[in-house]
Amino acid sequence: MTNAVDCIVIGAGMAGISAAKQLGKKGLKVLLLEARDRIGGRINTIQPGPQGPPIELGAQWIHGLCPEHPMYTIIPENERRIDTQRINMFDKHGTLIPEHVVTSAWNAVDALSSRMTEHAKKTITLPPPKQSIAAFINEDLEWNSCASKTEHCTRETPCAECDVKYSLVKSIANIEAATLNELSVEEYAGDGFEGDDGVPLKGYLHVLNGLLADLKDATVLLNAQVLSVDYSGDTAVVNCTSGEFHARNIICTIPLGVLKETGGPEFIPQIPGPHQKAISNLGFGLLNKVVLEFESGFWPSNVDDFAFELRRDAFGLDPMFAFIVNFSQLYARRDEPQNTLVVYVAHDDAKWMEGLSDGDIRELILPQLTCAFRSETEPIVKSMVVTRWMADPFSRGSYSHLSTGSSLSDMDALATPISFGTEKKGTLVFAGEHTIRQHFATVHGAYLSGIRAAEQIA
Ligand SMILES: Cc1cc2nc3c(=O)[nH]c(=O)nc-3n(C[C@H](O)[C@H](O)[C@H](O)COP(=O)(O)OP(=O)(O)OC[C@H]3O[C@@H](n4cnc5c(N)ncnc54)[C@H](O)[C@@H]3O)c2cc1C
Structure with missing residues (x-):
């Protein structure tokens, strides 16, 4: 392989691979440099055995599936399924909450979300600091009034129905992977795709491999961590753990979490101020999963x-909110044994959990599941996988969000191409889920950002 190509793409996740595919269509020669020993980045599908559904340790849902959504055509209809979202909710004593109470709490959360969207659209042009979701909720009269008008129902001593509502609103923090204090209401101003959520039945890695098979004139180099990008001349010089490479153009898809922590590779010269400011302003949260396979x-x-x-009584902490996904049901494998649950824990709780051993995590979760599901025998765990996306040096968290100190324009700033060289013919451009205002924090956002970056290369 020659060390000079038309474009070097840093990172072989969804953004990097979609950029490489688009560059190939333009007839450009591409080198993808990937730090890990696998492609996919925050797409990490494992297949525990020939039987059973694929397990997604990273991205799982296709958000907002509709005909305009890129995954609608990339993933054939018979390889995706809409999530029916039948949900059971348990209180902190492991007691099942009646369905009508959960439904009315969901309706209250949905109505709150609509009010936040309205507010966010009105205030979108105002500069940060923005109102946090927690502050909005505190001030929202409708949210803070008791729908059933129960006497003596207060925030501190809520009636049973309001208690469920206050618990369920934590799902926002779970989905956005950041606390309600950190999240800006502007999170709700995005105009992403409107549709149901689904899952790719063969796993997201299968989707990515399909795109990879389509690459033209592209080489993927694994175990190639980029250490520096010198774009002070007409041709950029990229130094990585596998050697030195040269290209007129660079697309950098390194996750925001890594850029925030270390600034990414050393850029020579430093990237412009607005790009640096955007990296510092935008938020990057944490969502972790515990995959439990039972007998x-x-x-x-x-x-x-x-x-x-x-409950976390043993640690002297308040209970933590967790979503638990019934994998076999979600993937419509009803004819196979249903033996896998995946527990989702987010933000500060997930950070706290990264400090526990796998054994401690199992001890925390298992007795509560046994009690809630009224299992008469002690369930036997066959295998367990715990993700620690914060500790991972090549992600440093899960996905981006709008913090109160940021705005959607930070994503535009980060995506602005940087020209270099005496005739300004070279281009350095950032891509990835954190650079696309309508679809940030998603796989399809990463995909679209890769195409956009490739189009910005001359
Ligand atoms: C737990 C979890 C759950 C999620 N759930 C969903 C979901 O349900 N639906 C959804 O749409 N999205 C979800 N996401 C978000 C989704 O995974 C991401 O938005 C998307 O995959 C990001 O793609 P990307 O190409 O921008 O970044 P990445 O996939 O992170 O790719 C960047 C690549 O750069 C590499 N890299 C880093 N540093 C260097 C370096 N110095 N040199 C070379 N390479 C480097 C990394 O190894 C990585 O492969 C989830 C993410 C997580 C972590």
Whole structure:
């Protein structure tokens, strides 16, 4: 392989691979440099055995599936499934909450979300600091009034229905992977795709491999961590753990978490101020998963998701909110044994959990599941996988969000191409989920950002 190409793409996740595919269509020769020993980045599908659904340690859902959505055409209809989102919710004592109470709490959260969207659209042009979701909720009269008008119902001593509502609103923090104090209301101003959420039945890695097979004139180099990018001349010089490479153009898809922590590779010269400011302003959160494979299932088999307030009495901490996904049901494998649950824990709780051993995590979760699902025998765990995306040096968290100190324009600033060389014919451009205002924090956002970056290369 020659060390000079038309474009070097840093990172072989969804953004990098979609950029490489688009560059190939333009007839450009591409080198993808990937720090890990695998492609995919925050797409990490494992297949525990020939039986059973694929397990997604990173991205799982296709958000907002509709005909305009890129995954609508990339993933054939018979290889995706819409999540029916049948949910059971348990209180902190492991008692099942009646369905009508959960439904009315969901409706209250949906109505709150609509009010936040309205507010965010009105204030979108104002500069940061923005109002946090926590502050919005505190001030929202409708949210803070008791729908059933129960006497003596207060925020501190809520009635049973309001208690569920206050618990369920934590799902926002779980989905956005950041606390409600950190999140800006502007999170709700985005105009992403409108549609149901689905899952790729063969796993996201299968989707990525399909794109990879289509690459023209591109080489992927694994175990190639980029250490520096010198774009002070007409041709950029990229130094990585596998050697030195040269290109007129660079697309950098390194995750925001890594850029925030270390500034990424050393850029010579430093990237412009607005890019640096955007990196510092934008938020990058944390979502972790605990995959538990059992000898056999002991939960209601026709339910997709469970919501829990997991007690942490032994650690002297308040309960933490967790979503638990019934994998076999979600992936419509009803004819196979239902034996896998995946627990989702986010933000500060996830950071705290990264400090626990796998054994401690199992001890924390298992007795509460056994109790809630009324299992008469001790469930036998066959295998367990715990993600620690914060500790991972090549992600440093899960995905980006709008913090109160940032705005959507930070994403535009970060995506602005930087020209270099005496005739300004070279281009350095950032891509990745954190650079696309309508679709940040998603796989399809990463995909679209890669195409956009490739189009910005001359
Ligand atoms: C737990 C979790 C759950 C998620 N759930 C969903 C979901 O349900 N639906 C959804 O749409 N999205 C979800 N996401 C977000 C989604 O995974 C990301 O938005 C998307 O995959 C990001 O793609 P990317 O190409 O921008 O970044 P990445 O996939 O992170 O790719 C960047 C690549 O750069 C590499 N890299 C880093 N540093 C260097 C370096 N110095 N040199 C060379 N290479 C480097 C990394 O190894 C990585 O492969 C989830 C993410 C996580 C972590």
